[in-house]
Amino acid sequence: MTIRIAMKRLVFQIKLLLMFVFLIACDKKTEKPVTFSSDTAKGRVEREVVNENDDVTSLSNANFDFFPTSTTGVIINHDAYSFSYAEPYEQAEWVAYILTKEDLSKQDYKRPLFMEDKAVKTGSASWRNYKQSGYDKGHLCPAGDRKKNYQQYEETFLTSNIAPQLHDFNNGVWNRLEQKVRYWSTKYDGLYVITGGVLSENLKTIGKEKVAVPNFFYKVLMTKKGDKMIGFLVPHAESDRPLYEFAVDVDTIEKMTGIDFFPQLPDAMENKLEKNNDYKAWSFN
Numbered sequence: 001m002t003i004r005i006a007m008k009r010l011v012f013q014i015k016l017l018l019m020f021v022f023l024i025a026c027d028k029k030t031e032k033p034v035t036f037s038s039d040t041a042k043g044r045v046e047r048e049v050v051n052e053n054d055d056v057t058s059l060s061n062a063n064f065d066f067f068p069t070s071t072t073g074v075i076i077n078h079d080a081y082s083f084s085y086a087e088p089y090e091q092a093e094w095v096a097y098i099l100t101k102e103d104l105s106k107q108d109y110k111r112p113l114f115m116e117d118k119a120v121k122t123g124s125a126s127w128r129n130y131k132q133s134g135y136d137k138g139h140l141c142p143a144g145d146r147k148k149n150y151q152q153y154e155e156t157f158l159t160s161n162i163a164p165q166l167h168d169f170n171n172g173v174w175n176r177l178e179q180k181v182r183y184w185s186t187k188y189d190g191l192y193v194i195t196g197g198v199l200s201e202n203l204k205t206i207g208k209e210k211v212a213v214p215n216f217f218y219k220v221l222m223t224k225k226g227d228k229m230i231g232f233l234v235p236h237a238e239s240d241r242p243l244y245e246f247a248v249d250v251d252t253i254e255k256m257t258g259i260d261f262f263p264q265l266p267d268a269m270e271n272k273l274e275k276n277n278d279y280k281a282w283s284f285n
Contacts, residue, residue, distance in 0.1 A: 169239075
C-alpha cells in the first residue's frame with residue numbers, strides 16, 4: 001500500500017514537471033523578437049537610431065524623396081525635372097531635379113521652340129506673354145543642366161519651366177550661379193537642386209495672362225551625400241557682386257516662400273543643414 005501511494009506521488013510529480021516544461025515552451029513560441037528595420041518606402045529616408053547629441057552628417061539616399069512641399073498641391077513630374085505649379089502666378093513656385101556630371105554633356109542640341117506644358121491642367125502660360133515685354137524667358141531648370149538626352153533638353157523649353165527675367169540678370173549673375181552649380185555637381189558627385197522665384201502678392205505682371213515677375217530668385221542645393229546644404233537668394237536685378245554675397249541659410253528662403261524644402265530629412269539633420277550658409281565650405285573643402 002505504501003509503495004502504491006509512493007508511485008502515485010511520483011507519477012503526479014512527473015506530470016507537474018511535464019506541464020511546467022510545456023508551459024515554458026509555449027511561452028517562448030508566442031514571444032515576438034524585437035527587430036529594427038529601415039523604412040525604405042518611397043518618400044522615406046533610411047534612418048538610424050542616434051542619440052540627441054550625435055553629429056548627424058550623412059544621408060542614405062535609397063528611395064529618398066527630396067521634393068519640397070507644395071503650397072498649391074499641383075506637382076507634376078517630367079523626365080527632366082518635377083515642379084509645383086502656381087496658377088495665380090502662371091509659373092512654377094519650384095522646379096526640382098538631381099544634377100550629376102552625366103547630365104552635363106557637351107552635346108550641341110538644336111534649340112527648340114518654347115511650348116505650353118500640356119501636363120498643366122489649368123494651362124501653363126503662353127510664350128506670347130513674353131513678346132515685347134522687356135523680359136527673357138528665364139529657365140528655372142537650365143537647358144544646360146539637361147543634356148543627357150534630347151528629350152530632357154527639350155522639356156526645359158516648356159513654359160512651366162520659365163519665369164520672366166531681365167536679360168542682364170538672366171545672362172549675368174543668374175548665369176554665373178548656374179555655372180557654379182554645375183561645377184559643384186561634379187565636385188561633389190551630384191546635387192539636389194531646387195529653383196524658383198519668390199512669389200508674393202502685388203508683383204508686377206506681363207502679358208494677357210498676367211505672368212508674375214518675381215523680385216527675387218532662389219536656388220537651394222544639397223549634396224547627394226547629405227553633408228552640405230546652402231541657399232542663394234538673388235535680387236532680380238543686374239549685379240556684378242560676387243556669388244558669396246547672395247548665400248543664405250535655407251531657413252531664410254523657407255520663411256519667404258512658405259515652402260519646406262527637404263521635409264523628408266531626419267529632424268536633427270534638417271535643423272543642422274538648413275542653418276548653414278557657409279559658401280567657403282562649398283568652394284574650398
